[in-house]
Amino acid sequence: MRLTGAQAMLKSLELSGVDVVFGLPGGAILPLYDPLIESSIRHVLVRHEQGAGHMASGYAHITGKPGVVIVTSGPAATNIVTPLCDAYIDSIPMIAITGQVAFGAIGSDAFQECDTVGITRSVTKHNELISSPDDIPRLVQEAFHIATTGRPGPVLLDLPKDIANTDMEWDPAIELTWGQDLDLPGYRPHIEIDSSAIAAAVELISGAKQPVIYAGGGLLRARAVEALAEFVELTEIPVVTTLMARGVFPDDHELCLGMPGMHGNYTAITAIQQCDLLLAFGSRFDDRVTGKVDAFAPKAKVVHIDIDPAEHGKIRQAEVPIVGDAREAIVAINKLLIDQGAARPDRTAWRSMVSGWQEAYPLKYDQSDTGYPLKPQYVLEQLRDLSPADTIVVSGVGQHQMWASQFWHFNYPYTWVNSGGLGTMGYAVPAAIGAKVASPDKTVWAVDGDGCFQMTSQELITAAAEGIPVKIAILNNSYLGMVRQWQELFYEERYSQVYLSPDHPDYVKLAEAMGCVGLRVDRAEDVAGVIEQANAINDRPVVVDFRVDEFEKVYPMVPSGGSNDVVIVGPEGDAELGLGAAPS
Amino acid sequence: MNARELDQLHILSVLVEDKSGVLARVASLFARRGFNIHSLAVAPTNRARFSRITVVVDLESAPLEQIIKQLDKLIHVVKIEELRPADAVERELMLVTVVKGEDPHDVLDIANRNGGYALDFDDDHITFSFGGAPKRLDVVERELAERGIRRIQRTGRIALPLLATES
Ligand SMILES: Cc1ncc(C[n+]2csc(CCOP(=O)(O)OP(=O)(O)O)c2C)c(N)n1
């Protein structure tokens, strides 16, 4: 069967299970957009290519399938560099197809030419410039395989225009073995789990008096939620869930201690500091979690499960490194625990120590009786209590992100979508759209900052036009709040370029202009009513402008680069924070 | 280069798929992760699909294990062997243009003693090639430097494991 390269590309995407792509056309990718008209694949037309990338990320977070982006060459390709980098550092599977100038014109500075493969090399798990239409089915199969296996990540295919227009011979036989029999001698993602490491881990677990599970986003990527639940049931070991892993273990479970790290809660941070065994399952010792590495979990032996061999020993050398799939590894540990039938060690002392911290240091904030100024934490609690329990929460980056992670109760996996590793402002609106496309029956609330919202808010036009009814809660504090907080604490309240104004833009009018419902609240007593109003709207996107306290700060806080032994739990500790080492 | 510095240099023999851009991938990985390359040589192998890169890395910048593991994540990197100098044969080629000076016998003598070949000359200069173990070339280079080197190009080392140590 004769197909053009473009037709072969679309057919390859269909065979790879793609049902939706996010993109925007242009000169070099025109050949691919023409047969798209007949394709079964849904195309979501974005207003800026960065939006397409984050939508693909939101989609991938929810489904576990790669999100797919199609954009043209040059400026469109550079517009997706941020989402590629974001997906790369958070291990999100993604496929990007970029148009390129004709193969023969590459290197001539042709119109809208850029070195896409060169520019994206360090922000993709792999990328390829397609040099013949005959290679397309193979390269697409390889791309999906690479994006989804091992440590997931983004893969980019750069498609020159003439190659998309050139005929190739499509062999229908390949459809029968699609995705199988790939010949990638340098890629061996499946790693057999070393049973002696499993045995060593079980021995440490059985002997530990004060163990903690430090659960990371790798567990969600590995679909290890049930395995983890069984492990906790078998061992009664408390769990901290990192920013990337919120929801992997239910917050309402008595053994869930919440989030560790710079703005984690006291108990999660302190349990790690005091533990004698740290079970790092799918986590990577990020600096926002460890603080000063030498002072992190100083008494602990470490069992580290990670599928990426390079994560082992990168930051902390584990006593027991387990290289491989986290689900397989935990299942193997569970099996050995059951087979050995060992009695559960008595952990009463440890349990009461932990619950002592929980009682002494809960998350706290103060909503005044007058209801003014409105506290962002209050908004989040109301939003949480008035929305369905399995609501998907998507956030931007800044104070609102930390409050969302702290104050929501994540009791279901895959209900928290955020930009952890790169900290990409502007992530929330498009990622929420991607999440809603993936899960149209669930309520999707983006909790966004006023600064973040302004970076990608135009994608609400996409949402309105395509009928994707996401809800956006702007915690409008008139500031680049997180930066303002650092300037207050570490730069003697010298505020440099952080004020945004609450009124510019007028978020309600902006929302309405984009085809959304716009609402505004500035008093605590009105919050519940407006949230209920927003939750009742399902035919259009909704934006709520919550006018919150401009000066509220995120606590607890461990000064960056400091030891996690020093946790400042509220404003009374600000002086001590200011004394901390120069933040990084 | 002193002994301690030499200790920091390790040889990696990296078998890669011979795809366009593979050298750029390896080089940009080193740059991106802050690993230092001391020298690098690349050429096709006897198998059409593969090339071999011999890269000498400077461990001042990162532990060898991290470098190997990060390299191994590149899809087109097929196999990485660390070659310890004691367990490997190493060679390097050097082209060097030397000032003849008052008495050309002086430099010709150095060339003769070290297996150099004169490839080119004019009234004032001679260009030699020297092949040999990198350390030997270091010595030759120093001797010639005393006479005056006008230009020099070394290939960087290539290496293969000693047969006796190969598994
Ligand atoms: C693209 C990008 N630029 C800059 C930053 C640095 N930064 C981190 S948080 C923040 C402030 C975010 O402001 P806003 O969205 O209003 O959130 P708030 O902290 O006020 O809740 C900034 C500027 C970033 N993370 N991403």
Ligand SMILES: [Mg+2]
């Ligand atoms: Mg703000």
